[in-house]
Amino acid sequence: xxxxxxxxxxxxxxxxxxxxxxxxxxxxxxxxxxxxxxxxxxxxxxxxxxxxxxxxxxxxxxxxxxxxxxxxxxxxxxxxxxxxxxxxxxxxxxxxxxxxxxxxxxxxxxxxxxxxxxxxxxxxxxxxxxxxxxxxxxxxxxxxxxxxxxxxxxxxxxxxxxxxxxxxxxxxxxxxxxxxxxxxxxxxxxxxxxxxxxxxxxxxxxxxxxxxxxxxxxxxxxxxxxxxxxxxxxxxxxxxxxxxxxxxxxxxxxxxxxxxxxxxxxxxxxxxxxxxxxxxxxxxxxxxxxxxxxxxxxxxxxxxxxxxxxxxxxxxxxxxxxxxxxxxxxxxxxxxxxxxxxxxxxxxxxxxxxxxxxxxxxxxxxxxxxxxxxxxxxxxxxxxxxxxxxxxxxxxxxxxxxxxxxxxxxxxxxxxxxxxxxxxxxxxxxxxxxxxxxxxxxxxxxxxxxxxxxxxxxxxxxxxxxxxxx
Numbered sequence: 001x002x003x004x005x006x007x008x009x010x011x012x013x014x015x016x017x018x019x020x021x022x023x024x025x026x027x028x029x030x031x032x033x034x035x036x037x038x039x040x041x042x043x044x045x046x047x048x049x050x051x052x053x054x055x056x057x058x059x060x061x062x063x064x065x066x067x068x069x070x071x072x073x074x075x076x077x078x079x080x081x082x083x084x085x086x087x088x089x090x091x092x093x094x095x096x097x098x099x100x101x102x103x104x105x106x107x108x109x110x111x112x113x114x115x116x117x118x119x120x121x122x123x124x125x126x127x128x129x130x131x132x133x134x135x136x137x138x139x140x141x142x143x144x145x146x147x148x149x150x151x152x153x154x155x156x157x158x159x160x161x162x163x164x165x166x167x168x169x170x171x172x173x174x175x176x177x178x179x180x181x182x183x184x185x186x187x188x189x190x191x192x193x194x195x196x197x198x199x200x201x202x203x204x205x206x207x208x209x210x211x212x213x214x215x216x217x218x219x220x221x222x223x224x225x226x227x228x229x230x231x232x233x234x235x236x237x238x239x240x241x242x243x244x245x246x247x248x249x250x251x252x253x254x255x256x257x258x259x260x261x262x263x264x265x266x267x268x269x270x271x272x273x274x275x276x277x278x279x280x281x282x283x284x285x286x287x288x289x290x291x292x293x294x295x296x297x298x299x300x301x302x303x304x305x306x307x308x309x310x311x312x313x314x315x316x317x318x319x320x321x322x323x324x325x326x327x328x329x330x331x332x333x334x335x336x337x338x339x340x341x342x343x344x345x346x347x348x349x350x351x352x353x354x355x356x357x358x359x360x361x362x363x364x365x366x367x368x369x370x371x372x373x374x375x376x377x378x379x380x381x382x383x384x385x386x387x388x389x390x391x392x393x394x395x396x397x398x399x400x401x402x403x404x405x406x407x408x409x410x411x412x413x414x415x416x417x418x419x420x421x422x423x424x425x426x427x428x429x430x431x432x433x434x435x436x437x438x439x440x441x442x443x444x445x446x447x448x449x450x451x452x453x454x455x456x457x458x459x460x461x462x463x464x465x466x467x468x469x470x
Contacts, residue, residue: 001252001253001283001284001285002281002282002283002284003253003254003257003279003281003282003284004033004034004049004050004218004252004253004254004255005032005033005034005049005254005276005277005279006032006034006035006036006049006254006255006256006257007023007030007032007034007035007036007257007259007273007276007278008036008038008040008045008075008076008079008256008257008258008259009035009036009038009259009261010038010074010259010261011039011194012037012038012261012262013260013261013262013263013265014038014261015127015263016259016261016266016269017172017305018035018037020035021033021034021035022035022054023035023259023273025266025269025270025273027272028270029276030270030273030274030276031277031280032257032276032280034048034049034050034279036278038261040062040087040380042082044228045079045082045083045086046086048074049066049254049256050254051083051086051087054066054186054252054254055087055090055091055094055186057252057286058091058094058177058184059094059096059185059188060288061088061177061179061182061184061288061289062184062186062254062286062287062289063184063185063186063187063245063246063250063251063286063289064185064186064187064223064251064286065187065188065189065246065247065251065252065253066083066187066188066254066256067189067253067254067255067256068080068188068189068190068192068256068258069191069255069256069257069258069272069275070193070194070257070258070259070272070385071193071260071265071268071269071272072192072193073193073260074193074246074258074259074260074272075260076190076191076193076256076258077190079258080171080173080188081257083188084148084173084188085145087175087186088141088144088145089141091175091177091186092138092139092140092141092144094177094193095179096136096177096178096179096182096184096403097137097177097178097179098139098175098176098178099112099136099137099138099147099175099176099178100135100136100144100173100174100175100176101133101134101135101136101174101176102114102147102148102151102171102172102173102174103119103133103171103172103242104155104156104169104170104171105169105170105172105238105239105242106156106168106169106208106210107207107212108210108214108238109155109238110130110238110242111134111154111169112130112134113150113151113152113153113154113155113171114147114150114154115134116154116449117132119131119132119133120132120236121170121241121242127244127245128234128241128242128244128245129398130242135176137360140301142171144199144413148173151171151173155169156168156169166176166211168190168192168207168211170189170190170191170211170214170239171190172187172188172189172190172242172353173187173188173189173190174186174187174188175187182288182289183288183289184288184289185245185246185251185356187246189243190216190219191215191239192211192215193211194211194212194268194271195270205374205467206244210424210469213237214237214238214239214240215232215239216242217236217237217239218237218239218240218243219231219275219278220236221234221240221243221247222247222275222278222279222282223278224259225247225282226281226282228283232244241468246281249282249283249284249285250285250286250287251284252284252286252287253282253284253288254281255276255279255280256456257272257273257275257276258272259272259273274452285341297405298304299394314415315456318332322379342456346447350373367448368417
């Protein structure tokens with residue numbers, strides 16, 4: 001949806017031609033949604049401005065704005081004075097509680113037209129709001145008419161060469177609609193006329209300068225909105241600051257371009273028409289405006305709900321974290337126990353390995369000892385066999401009273417580098433030889449001891465330090 005633009009021509013001789021929805025001024029054409037010529041009646045104005053649809057949307061909570069723009073003396077205030085009586089009855093029939101306020105901007109000062117007091121402009125909730133603006137609650141059309149007439153009496157006007165009753169200020173008439181849930185506004189903006197000093201020849205030059213300056217800033221805002229510039233210079237004037245709420249795209253906007261089609265004003269008619277064509281490019285997205293307090297209450301309630309949900313999530317998260325922490329502690333304890341068990345097992349495995357190594361060493365030693373024992377047993381057996389042979393021989397000799405030991409035996413027995421077994425073997429061999437040689441010779445052993453033990457005879461003899469018993 002775009003800004004709805006209407007061109008309205010003031011009666012008089014003109015060179016401006018109308019072709020359906022196009023105006024041709026000098027050598028240029030300008031297209032509007034509706035063009036109202038100088039013969040337009042009040043009921044045709046109602047239809048041409050689409051007032052019925054605007055009021056219907058207002059009743060549904062959508063704000064409406066009607067701008068009247070043009071050079072001084074082009075019929076702006078006249079159009080406003082026609083519009084307001086037409087909308088009063090239907091506004092009062094809406095479901096809203098209606099209050100009425102009027103303010104004017106004169107020399108960059110904001111004035112309350114119902115109480116004649118200057119107002120300060122405050123920035124609140126992303127909007128510029130006139131502080132302490134008087135709003136009268138109206139329940140009848142008569143009350144609204146009285147307030148409207150009272151406001152017009154307080155409007156600053158002046159006369160100049162083009163208009164005996166020229167408005168020297170921008171005037172904003174606002175019908176405020178309020179319910180428990182919604183708030184909306186129906187604004188009618190009567191802009192002061194653009195002026196050329198060489199035509200108006202006003203004595204209060206500062207008034208004209210401020211009027212033209214504020215209209216220049218308004219055209220700049222319209223230009224930026226049409227071009228979709230991100231930064232809009234609303235703060236440059238009090239007028240653009242107050243109109244920010246109406247131009248932010250959330251309201252329906254109707255731009256009425258009032259034209260004074262006399263030959264002397266054709267150039268200014270071109271500028272005004274160009275202004276309307278540019279405004280027609282602004283994209284709007286009207287929507288219901290919720291009551292600030294109710295909106296804040298709903299937002300706070302929603303915040304409470306969100307915070308409760310976040311609190312619940314946080315509690316669940318804390319509970320989960322505590323559970324995870326407990327699980328981690330239990331898991332850590334289990335891990336510690338497992339580590340201790342693993343360490344104990346590793347220690348036992350280490351000890352077992354040491355014991356196995358020791359056992360293997362013992363087994364190796366046992367094997368070696370077993371081999372040595374087996375070898376010693378074999379050697380002992382051989383020794384026993386030889387000793388038995390020796391004892392038999394000695395025993396035979398002793399029985400025969402032969403002395404098998406001679407000096408050479410003793411010397412051989414005591415020889416260096418000989419061991420007992422070698423001595424015995426050698427002695428046996430020698431004795432066998434000796435026995436064969438001296439078989440018949442008797443040998444007397446000295447000394448021979450004979451004792452009686454346990455009823456048995458026992459004899460003993462000694463070789464060196466060893467003693468043999470039999």
